[in-house]
Amino acid sequence: MSYSIFRVQGIKTLSDLRGIGKHNADRVSDTNLDIDKDKSSENIELVKCDSYLKRFSEITLDMRREHNERMKTTRSDRRKTFEQAIDGAKNDVACEFLFTSDEEFFKGKSKAEIQAWAQDSLEFVTDEIGLSHDKIIHASVHMDEKTPHLHIVAVPLTEIYDGRRKEDILTISRHQFIKTKDDLSSLQDKYNESMNERGYVLERGTPKEIRHQKVQAFKEQTHYHEQAAVQAKQSVKELEGKKTNLELSISNRKSEIDDLKKEITHVKKIEDMDFREKGTLFNLKQPKSVELSFEDFENLKTLAKSSETLKRENEGYKEEYEKQYNRNTSLREENNVLKQELAQSKKETKQYKEKYELVWSLLKEVKERYKERSPQLFDDFQKVVGYAKFQVNKAINRFSDKPTFNENKLTPLEKQGYQQAEETFRSRKRTRQKENEHEIER
DSSP: EEEEEEEEEOOOOOHHHHHHHHHHHHOOSSSSSOGGGGGGGGGGEOOOOOOHHHHHHHHHHHHHHHHHHHHTOOGGGGGOOOHHHHHHHSSSSSEEEEEEOOHHHHHTOOOOHHHHHHHHHHIIIIIIIOOOGGGGGEEEEOSSSSOOOOEEEEEEEEEEEETTTTEEEEOOOOGTOOHHHHHHHHHHHHHHHHHHHOOOEEEEEEHHHHHHHHHHHHHHHHHHHHHHHHHHHHHHHHHHHHHHHHHHHHHHHHHHHHHHHHHHHHHHOOOOEEEEOOOOOSTTTSOEEEOHHHHHHHHHHHHHHHHHHHHHHHHHHHHHHHHHHHHHHHHHHHHHHHHHHHHHHHHHHHHHHHHHHHHHHHHHHHHHHHHHHHHHHHHHHHHHHHHHHHHHHHHHOSSSSSSOOGGGGOOOHHHHHHHHHHHHHHHHHOOOHHHHHHHHHO
């Protein structure tokens, strides 16, 4: 049996809202590889929208007017534009609802049937949650991904009593419509009941997720080691790059000294210069002097100047060389530590893999027992096995391109469980990527 999925997520700022609008309009994403642009023309628009920010301004027009009036009597150093007040508030500026099911539910359904399912889900938002049509920015079914899903972006605008101002004011608050996690859970129950009342045969999605919670926890644990290994590799790479740059800098310093030495070789040596003493035998008080040719005098000045320059430069290069040598030694030590951490991560991953292999041996035995003693439960058990095999491939095969379990060698029922796990993984990945994209835009 297929299951119903209903989630809601807050949109923190107007920048986030603009980013989601662009993603839903352009249907282009560097992180979501499931989007098939050739099928984007098949997307179903229940509530059309050309600009999320323009529609937001229309919905919140009265709220903007209230804000502007209030700013007229506010101290100048505390005044904010409406946009600044909205982005600076603790409340979300909007929220996004997502409704979907599994591939089996949509299999064989026409576009009209999918649109009817989406319309029923939209009516749940307006009738049960209380967000009327005039507060909805956009509602569309994405048909250009692996599994169709309905996105509804709305502004939870409502009127509440402000005790400080002693009056009712307009505010944006998802909390006023869905107060707690328990309320959200109750709404998910109600959504499932509502859809079944309309003729759909659906189970509630959450229990299946709970059933595989332990497997997911193990996956996240091994994912931590994968991240540590990746970070260690990256750090080693960066340190090796710094080491190369330091060695190149030292080499350049040596080359500069060599060039100065070569310049000196072009100047006549002191012993080759012609000079004669000057002075008189009768004036002993006058010190002796040396007479040089103008060319030799200039050469002598160049040698003196070069000698002093080289001395200073050499002292500077020696100090810099020692400094770079010490830094290079420190980086080499850090490099060794990171290599040890990488080796430890690989070792831990190997240990998890060995433990998993023991589990699979036991699982095979249990599978045979199910087949012999409880055939009626064997089909469901095979789906669980398929789900778990996907988790193994994702969790522990971090350093090999060859998966532990080949999808093509699964039984048909195992493949169903495998594909269900794959879709769950992709859905969670898309959610994380969208959250990251929102953080970057902010």
